[in-house]
Amino acid sequence: MGAFVISKKDEDHYKFVYTSRKGKIVFTSMTYELKMDCESDIEIIREKAETALCLKFKASSGKFFYKLIIDSKIYAVSRKFNTELRLAKGIAEVALYVPKAEVLDFTGADIFADLP
Numbered sequence: 775m776g777a778f779v780i781s782k783k784d785e786d787h788y789k790f791v792y793t794s795r796k797g798k799i800v801f802t803s804m805t806y807e808l809k810m811d812c813e814s815d816i817e818i819i820r821e822k823a824e825t826a827l828c829l830k831f832k833a834s835s836g837k838f839f840y841k842l843i844i845d846s847k848i849y850a851v852s853r854k855f856n857t858e859l860r861l862a863k864g865i866a867e868v869a870l871y872v873p874k875a876e877v878l879d880f881t882g883a884d885i886f887a888d889l890p
Contacts, residue, residue, distance in 0.1 A: 776800065776871050778816045780809070782881040788812040792819075792850070792872065800864065801842055801850040809881060816877055819849055823872035828852075828865040840865060 780790045787805040790812055794800050806812040819826070819842065826849075828840040837854035838861040855861040 776867075776875045778820075778875055778877045780812055780816075780877065780879045780881055782809075788881065790816060792875065794867070795871075799853055800867070801840075801852040803850045804848070813877070815849055818844060820873050820875065824869045826868065828868060830861060830865075842868065 776792055776794050778790050778792050780788060782788055783805065787807060788809050788811075789805050790803045792800045792802075803812070803815065806815070822844045825844075827843040829843055830838065830840050832838055833854060835854070837856060838858055839852045839854050840861065841848050842850040842852070852861075852864060855864055
């Protein structure tokens with residue numbers, strides 16, 4: 775099972791990534807000014823993952839990716855895939871694992887702090 779990981783970026787903006795069971799980033803959200811908006815969108819994605827639209831694209835590099843769209847709003851953009859088969863598998867995993875994913879919030883944790 776994967777996980778949503780919320781983090782705080784430069785200029786006090788929030789974003790999340792969805793990581794696979796193996797810790798690889800599957801998709802990345804847009805940025806949010808408010809943490810509660812970020813958390814709200816995660817819940818929407820979890821609730822509607824099985825019916826979400828994953829619109830497929832091909833990058834100029836020849837790799838494939840998708841945009842996760844729910845109710846005409848883009849919530850996230852996937853990582854790049856080398857083949858269309860891997861892209862299809864990645865999309866299938868969204869419906870299978872995202873609804874059960876846990877949420878990890880690293881916005882208040884200083885995980886890289888020096889130990890005494």
